[in-house]
Amino acid sequence: MPNANDTFITTLRRAHLEWGSYRHTNSRGIRLGEGYLQIPISEARRLQIYNRNQVGGNTSYTCDSADGFLNHVVLKSSGCIRRGDIHAKQFHGRGNLQLLGDWFNHVDAQIGDEVEIRWTSPTHMVIRKL
Template sequence: MPNTNDILITTLRKAHLEWGSHRHTTSRGTVYGEGYLQIPIAKARLLNITNSNLNGGNITYVCNSSDGFLNNVELKATGSMASGNIYAKQFQGSGNLKVLGDWFSLVNAVIGDKVEIKWTSPTQIILTKL
């Protein structure tokens, strides 16, 4: 689990900004407005950001944004680089895959922008578009 004041900076790509429409899968239809934040595997290991493959691990984070748009929103650390891997590869809205897409829209995020994820406690984060 990350520590208070840990920081992760991630760079937005098209797939992060257009998750629901820019993908190569037929598992579900196109959904506009979805978004996620990538967690590079090296950072996931360094900060110990785990997914549901780790029994008893934390996957849920309370999220705010420095601009005030996101207020106590629940994000989940999900996905993995390989089946069974315990390290998460992304943050996504819990039950609302559009919550980050809405924030990206509000802050006019574009490909190449950087987002700072700062832990204010081991289970709370604040997002800032840099």
């Protein structure tokens, strides 16, 4: 689990900004405005950020954005790079896949922009577009 002041930076790609429409699967229909934050596997391992495959692992984090647009929203850690892996590969809005897409729009996020994720406690983070 992350500690206060742990941090990492992720670089936005098209798939992160257009998750609901730029897809390599037909598992569901197109949904505009969805977005997610990638968690590099090295950071997921270092910070012990888990997905639902880890029994007893935390997958919900309270999040604020440094610009004040997001205020105590809940992000979920999910996905994995290999089937059955316990480490998460992304954060997305719990129950609202457009949550981060709305923030990306608010901060005018573009492909190649960087986002800093900093923890203030093991279950609370602040995100900031650099």
